[in-house]
Amino acid sequence: MYNSLTKNLDTLKKMFASSADFTVREMNLSAQNPVKSAIITIEGMCSKEVIALSVINPLLAYNFLKNSSDKILDEIKSSVLTSSEIVEFNTFDEAVMFSTSGFALLAVDGTDRMLAIGVQGFSFRGVSEPESEVVQRGSREGFTEPLRINMTLIRRRIKSPDLVFETITVGSESQTQLMLCYLQKSVSPEILKKIRNRLNSCNLETVLASGYLTEYLEDKGSKSIFSGIGISERPDTVCGKLTEGRVAILIDGTPAVIILPHLFVEEFQSVDDYSNRPYYATFIRILKYLSFFIAVYLPGIYTGFAQFHPEYFPTGLLIKTSESLSQTPLPVTLEVVIITFVYEIMREAGLRIPKPLGHAVSIVGALVIGESAVSAGFISSSTLMVVATAAICSYVTSPLYPPITVLRFSFVIVGGIFGLWGIVLASCVVMINMCAKTSLGIPYMSSLAPFSLKSMRDVFIRADWKSLSKRTIKVQKFPETEDRYADKN
Amino acid sequence: MPKKIILILLCVLSILFSGCSSSKQVDKASIAETVTVGEKDGRICYTFYLLSSSDTPVFTSVFADSFEQACTKAKSEYIPNLSLSKLELFITEEKIMDKTLKSDIKYISEKPYFSPLMYVTLCDDSLVEKFVNDKKLPEQVEEHIVLIKNKNKDISLNCLSIFNNFFSDFNKEFSVSYINSDREIKAESIKINAEK
């Protein structure tokens, strides 16, 4: 930076290309010789009331005894301003970073240093229940877009000095702030090191959502339709994962928090499991696993049987299926594919449509792929039932919806071309892919394959809290995790 | 890129050559539930009763000397999509038993699509004609077969038990179920001298 206020202001104006929201409030500080100063803000990012009360008023009211600009700045920092957060800096890059983060910059003529004053006042969405992770008995709080609020939500739940937040910036243009969040005594240093290296290798220009980073964080050679990255919008879920040695990555501007490492069995766990009684939680867990298999396999098996193995249907069902399918013009494979496709269109439309029009979509959906299509003979009722059942089952484990959809389509096509034999072989491919996948060196199918009896208390069943609390299984202690994790912990 | 090309080629080749054209679609398949063997005009007649939702029986009759011949003829001339995997009842008139039963049971035992648990039974002269008019008759016959099995464990009901009867060396004759329809449907057992 320059010692001249005018030069500094000109440079900053040029950097911001004289943007309309770049605001400068110039003033003269009362000293033996009046000293020029300026407050630089980005309009909308700072609270005008707080600036007026905590910054401008105290500055104008104060009589500075010292003449030197450097000493005036020191005095402002230590004795004048009432703001709780003041940071000193001397580069233009930092000036840009602070001003775009909602800080007010104080520049004084005659010194190459500036002060960044924490007076954020941008508007943001309040803390509310996340729509994608609704629970019956857990907390109703969810993460929001500002990073600091999310940090507070976690800090309130883990009141331990072990909880660490570490800042990383990604995105050459967006300069998005990330927070690595972990428990110092639980986490593996090797896992942390890997995450830091992968984030530093990210060469994106802008990072606007958590999805931008997932490809940099996944293990190489572990390409799969299943994701080795966990996402959550719930502070209670994140805190639970942190106690197991996992690392959370909070991203400024998005409520979705990344959790690493992430395993397959976690897709079937939810906060409600730990709030409900063990027997009910176990029932729901088993229901989720069954729903997953039904959602993936039912349309494919139905297609395979109808196309190649009609003798495998029970006799009563065979007559009805045969009768309903004989009245439709399309082969059963094409029928199932088309109905599934239409259902996906309706679902996507329902997601994007404005709420006032939502009712119309559901009525049209019910009519289009419901009774009318069956009565008109375009589709058969048995196919519609199968696809509808599979669709409902896929919502039981909604985090797995993307892989379930892809697998469902694949199995339908494979079943229609090769029959049951093809479905079994396709399952082999998927199984091998999942068994070979790792998440930060930890096998993705941990607890199941490699099998761990100890962790079974929280996989298909939910053991009672007395058993669960005996020893928290740290993620780096799972079998066949890279040996150096286990050794160092 | 080369991996993707190989994968796509593999998929296309396997789809083209996999024999998916030989699918037997459920809506097109004609699934036989019962087969009766009787005599008509001095010739042996095999009648295939197909699964359907209609109130009256749906059937096709074929004249042939053996079940194997009848199946071939039925597929080539009458029911091209004939499926015998769901066959539950094979019933032969007693008077033509000597001509057809042995070869028919041998054929049923050798083909993989027949269930070994399919009921093989004999009946009197008038029963076979009744199947044409009464859709519930096969069900009634099966119920009576189960009843007689519960009373008499040695009776040979299906292909499996018929063959197992041959396996126990000390039996030269064995009992099979016999459906009598003089007044009402009733399953009895008759003894047959067997050859291995």
Added chain:
Amino acid sequence: MQTKIKFPSKRLLLLIFLASVSVILLESFDLPKDTSFLFNLLTLLCGFSLTALFFIPSVIFKRRTDLDFMSLAHMKTPNAIVFVSAFYCLYFVYTAEYFLIKYCDMFSKKLNSEANIFAVDLVLLAVCVYAAYKGTNAIARCSIFVFVFSFIVLLIIFTGNISNIEINNTAFSFNGTKSDFINNTSFFLTPAFTAVIFAVLSGYTKNFRSRQIVFSLIVTAIIFALILFFTVFVLGEYAFAQDYRCFLLSKTTHFGDVGGFDSLYLSLSVLTVFLAISIILTCICKSTGKSSSLPTILVFATIIFVLFICAYHFNAVKELLSNHYLLNIFTFISAVVIPVIYLFAFGRRLNA
């Protein structure tokens, strides 16, 4: 793709056990008609005892050095390894063909006679190539799921056939000739190919105990014995009408009115054959000294496919490739003769 992390030896033996199950499911059990159940049981015990003996040389290598025989051979005889590798590659290609031919035969006879058998083989090989590329560890993890499925299927088949059991006195006599004894023992020796797999892949495992092999063989023998029992006392004479007796057993499985579980048999046979051929492909890779190298796997898969086509066009080739006597001789040389030669040559210099 092969991970450097060692996995428990129990899992390799589970994988080997499931490969043996594929033998059980795909074998015709064409034992001579005149031999009794007890006689066959005796030959089964002899066959499995011999199988256990086949494991001994590789167990000695594993206990002394914690390495498998193939890695040791590469280390100790870098000049002669070409011949040893070539022999083992030939052996594994032969074994893969043996399974493929049996499976495709079963497929065309029992499932769909009109299907193009070469397409079936090609697709199966393609999936196995993918699995082999992912490595032994991934295949071993997959075997856990296949094991659970196989447990359920075998339980259903056995319990569903209990009501069909008819025990007769003749079966408990002791009938059989000397040639029947040799023939049957040779038949029950077929799972011994797993000893060669162990000899090649045991270096990837840790926490090995000899009793794991004994336990695995006992369980395999029990399943073989159960299948034999049900074949004799459920299928009886019917068993001689068709081949693939396990398929017949699945057809006779019933619980009241609910019957015909042949879809489960067909699924299990695909899964176990997939595991067997995938692990054989990884063994081929290991024999060449490269771990999960895709070009190597692809080359050998192509050779297997070409041989398969030849087998279906030339009957003599097919008979040669599906002869279990030849397989047993090959297995004996691979599992016993060659490792014993190395044991005698380098035995004293082997240290853990």
